[in-house]
């Protein structure tokens with residue numbers, strides 16, 4: 001394929017794994033990995049921050065650069081009490097913002113991009129920033145300023161958030177003028193804070209794996225870490241010559257699976273087949289009739 005966006009790539013991969021039996025647990029963080037007492041072999045227990053636990057002989061860590069957490073507005077106590085009911089740190093679905101009074105906070109690319117995009121279907125949209133200078137792409141800033149000129153959006157500078165009001169959901173937002181300290185309150189349905197991300201390796205640091213400069217050391221034969229049955233693939237791992245590419249992650253995972261399979265089926269040959277010629281695989285993937 002000559003060109004594919006990241007979303008198209010993800011969609012294509014989801015389609016490819018559709019015939020396989022798997023469970024997905026999204027929007028939760030793996031907090032602990034512990035060895036499970038077992039007479040014969042090494043097993044691992046993975047527990048997430050939602051208290052889901054899984055016991056497995058093999059674990060693949062594909063944690064990229066670790067956990068990213070959206071920066072919260074620093075002066076608001078517990079803004080997450082309105083999480084998804086008027087407060088968000090990312091736009092997951094544009095539909096949610098149709099015909100709403102929206103306030104976007106931030107001065108970078110994300111704030112500008114979403115201002116231009118969500119303005120198309122919003123009831124009203126205000127972009128709030130502490131100064132009248134932006135760090136985003138000049139072209140997007142130009143588009144945003146044209147929308148201001150055409151009275152399609154409000155640009156509120158120099159303003160910062162002062163308070164969020166609401167019971168069941170957000171109803172109003174108070175903003176403070178950075179220069180005059182004057183406080184104004186507006187009717188609001190949705191507040192989107194786009195202050196960037198805090199990059200943290202997170203709980204991986206506690207899993208007692210051999211690390212090198214915030215990456216997990218692996219051997220390049222099996223992409224196993226310093227602990228048996230725990231593999232690290234993709235950007236999170238480190239070895240001589242490592243390149244952070246999607247292609248590298250696929251290669252590493254393919255080799256790691258060989259060792260993981262042998263741990264589950266000791267003494268058995270690892271099945272190997274090309275999708276070009278293996279009819280069993282073709283049938284499973286649904287490509288036989290195409």
Ligand SMILES: Cc1cc2nc3c(=O)[nH]c(=O)nc-3n(C[C@H](O)[C@H](O)[C@H](O)COP(=O)(O)OP(=O)(O)OC[C@H]3O[C@@H](n4cnc5c(N)ncnc54)[C@H](O)[C@@H]3O)c2cc1C
Nearest residue numbers: 028029030062063064065066067234235236244245246247
């Ligand atoms: C701007 C940019 C452009 C790029 N373009 C290309 C390109 O054109 N072609 C190419 O091949 N590569 C490209 N890359 C590189 C490519 O994006 C990465 O190599 C690839 O995304 C790595 O995939 P990954 O699964 O290892 O990590 P990621 O895609 O970073 O995914 C890791 C995931 O693990 C999650 N996570 C972390 N810790 C935990 C935890 N404790 N519990 C649960 N989840 C956790 C993270 O939140 C994240 O969702 C680009 C990278 C950048 C930054």
